[in-house]
Amino acid sequence: MADVDGFAATSFATVPDAAPNIPTAPEPEQTRAQLRRHGRWLIGSLLLAQALFVLYLLATFGRTVIAGNVAAWSQLSAKGWVAGDRAGNTAMVLHLAFAVLILLLGAIQLSQRVRQRAPALHRLSGRLYLGGCYIAAISGLWLVWVRGTVGDRLQHIAITINALLLFVCAIMAWRTARGRRFAEHRTWALRAFLVGNGVLYFRMFLALWLLVFRAPVGFTPSTFSGPFLTTLAFTVYVFGPLSVFETYRWAERSTSRTRHRVASGVMIGVALLLVCGAIAAVLVLWMSRMLRVWH
Secondary structure, eight states: OOOOGGGTOOOOOOOOOOOTTOOOOOOHHHHHHHHHHHHHHHHHHHHHHHHHHHHHHIIIIIHHHHTTOGGGHHHHSTTSSOTTOHHHHHHHHHHHHHHHHHHHHHHHHHOHHHHHHOHHHHHHHHHHHHHHHHHHHHHHHHIIIIIOOSSOHHHHHHHHHHHHHHHHHHHHHHHHHHTTOHHHHHHHHHHHHHHTTHHHHHHHHHHHHHHHHSSOTTSBTTTTBSHHHHHHHHIIIIIHHHHHHHHHHHHHTOOOHHHHHHHHHHHHHHHHHHHHHHHHHIIIIIHHHHHHHHO
């Protein structure tokens, strides 16, 4: 599991040991260590979900490319391939290609071992990662606002805000690295990593919702709109990822055991949601499409 500085690296002064043989409550360093461990669980859960998503993309979109049947993309995604729309199809290719790239590079960027033992590789993959974020976001905005895609205007606005947040986080990660402010760089890079998974979060939690209720509760499938989808879009694209991260930082920098425990509960809960969402996405969304392509 990746050792993520944003979720594990802040050092604090050691708290003196309690007097011997006197029962005491856990010291702040103990609860802080638990918080860091639970933060790593969250990142590990997200990396697992990303791996499954990459396998799905390669097994469907990737396979159709190898088979020379790119037109089959229209069966995998709304307006995945539109005959005659050269600009839109190019945007779709770029969006998918660089989405896979940044998903694969994310684990490398989070690895403390790579940073320490292969700093040149970390810098190279970091440049590719940040560049991929820009291209994936720009091409995604083209698909939303120019080509058009499913969902209503509110969902499109949430996606746009997500792209702008990704731009800001990526730019700040690059600037702080250039300025050799590495602690800030790792914080901004982790923000970019979390924000950049909005599309994955949306699919996982939509699939989990459908798996739980066995019906499209809270939205209309024909228009792909409704209060549930609006709430989900703003949660996963705008507020959720950064709120979870800032909750972790708020607690990790504190000596309050209560804060550590509250934030630990949040990390555990989100990690479980990510695992359940990944499983639901495989069962509800991805498996049927993979079978369609392979058979």
